[in-house]
Amino acid sequence: MANQESAVLRLDDVSISFDDQATLTSADLTLEKGEFVALVGPSGSGKSTLLRCAAGLLPPDSGRVLFAAESLYRLRPADRTALRARRFGFVAQHGDLIDELTVRENIQLPLELNGMPDIGLRTGQIMRMLGLDHLSKRHPWQISGGERQRTAIARALVHHPDVLFADEPTGALDAASSEIVADLLVTAARRHGTAVLLATHDLRIAERADRVATLTNGRIVASEEVLTPDGGARL
Template sequence: MTDVVRLDAVSKVYGKGRAAVAALREVTVGVPRGTFTAVMGPSGSGKSTFLHCAAGLDVPTSGSVRLSGTELSGMNETRLTELRRERIGFVFQMFNLVPALTVTENISLPLELAGARTDRAWLAEIIRRVGLEGRARHLPAQLSGGQQQRVALARALVTRPDVVFGDEPTGALDTMTARDVLGLLREVVSELGQTVVMVTHDPIAASYADKVLFLADGRIVDSVTSPTADGIARRMTGLGAWTR
């Protein structure tokens, strides 16, 4: 399978001299198209830095990051912003919805910002898939937390991105609601062929993925395919931490 995201020898160092901290160390990994990858590790392992570099939100100190073959290094911030808007979807722990916009308007916002035409059939399909048909005209304040995260997921999908990055996307949800959202992420991979990369500290959340990458001290130290929550929990215990 073709790698949608590819990191080659990526390092990220913050600060200089004795104050320098290496958040990533020579990370090389590919994320195949149409797969669900979870990223886990102890606090300070480099999970967030990995996501930020892979998504073009931060620039590596060295190494190469490619999105569907497009090299991100050397792009100025304007071009990176355009690339993120057009080819990457984001789902964060906080829903980041615009309070004054309806569900439909929040979902369509990336298209509006890009000056792109809204495909009404695709928009309706996305709203249906996330189970919000009866809520399309509601404002965020009229929705539960789980419903708001469904809006955020639909917004991430509406541009048909190359990849969706999730940063603790279920961290603010109760257990049952979190499982509903994880089920939706699994569905968009299995049924729509979407590519998802999710940072999480939760073994149950990670068990929805096809593959789990384990980070420690800025390096990928292990990976597991067809993961189970118990197996992930044991591996995390071996790494010595549970927190982000």
Template sequence: MTTAAPRTTLTVADESGGIPAVRMESVTKVYRRGRGAPALDGVSLTVPRGVFLAIMGRSGSGKSTLLHCAAGLDAPTRGAVWIGDTEVGRLRESARTRVRRERVGFVFQAYNLIPSLTVEENITLPLRLAQTPGDPAWLTTVVDRVGLGEFLSRMPGDLSGGQQQRVAVARAVATRPDVIFADEPTGALDPETGDRILSLLGDLVRDLGQTVVMVTHDPAAAARADNVVVMAEGRIQQIVHNPDTVGLTAALGGRTR
């Protein structure tokens, strides 16, 4: 495991020279102007396509705010955010919603499936919302990869937690997004099932060329990523390459929450 000196800027090596999946430039987020420290303080982050990046930090470190700004869920107070070639930080909410719907995938701790829709309908929901038919061959590949072929007609309530999270992963990939944001995706799962979900996310990156940015408090989960950003006081404290669980726990001072 190797670490870089503390700084607020991370650029993950990109040999392709293409447009990054996500780019944040000097992003600051202040929730209560003039009161308290900013949730993000001048953070710059470049994430190329086809990487698995984890974001770690103690409670209040800014990791969730970073995800919200990077995903277009929230607008920065200062600075700029791009998803692909689109600057989303300055868009109106309706336009940001359209970008999120068409070009961003989300995986949450609580699955967030629609209980009245079948597995297949949940997976294809982003396509229907974006009013696009999607690519049938791609959807078949995704369903096969997550192992849901025999469950498509079932309802979410008939599935285990791990199966429901696989549905959520397939839904996130259905539109072939620029980036998938995973917010504590294994937090509600037992260790063995969580490990399978992490393996699945890694497979999406290595085999299907997707980009995954995962927020987690769990060093064991973060160690499955290619690189780890450790947040503290709204800044990137350090960057860990070739991460391992022991080193990440030490980077957080022995605390994970």
């Protein structure tokens, strides 16, 4: 069970409604440093909503989101933006690459924004790992959906964030590419201490997580240590 003092991220009693329809109802979730948690649940259960709220992109109607004991939505917007840029990586469900930039420029953006060193080296490494080097000069509209997804994953991890939020990052990928992404998420957690919160329907990738949290009726109803492998069936 997660210890609240060592938590890097904590959702505390979070509720969100859209048009009077409750999507999250007193949801609680804790992520520790280096912990890899898969978030599963049926379509429409609120996975993307929870990720956006946890990542500082959607204020809850009530409840708190704490990053290293700092209440995210009590920060001034500019401070929250700065914190997100340095501490978080976010892979949106439908990708959100910048069309005006090339694949390489999209990926290296977090390093530039944070004034980090070795931009060329770091960008090159993660592009190689994700099989993107040959697409360096292309723009997002000139690559496939799966390639866009891999570019978004590279961009979210290149600056070694404290927390990675990944919303169905393997939805458009074949089995081999999904496996590479799963390896990368595990490496980020183990080697760099990144806490990973992954929303997914893909059991093959969920079973690589340390823990599986299930979202039903607006709450995290189960938090299992182990998920039984079932050959990659979708939830």
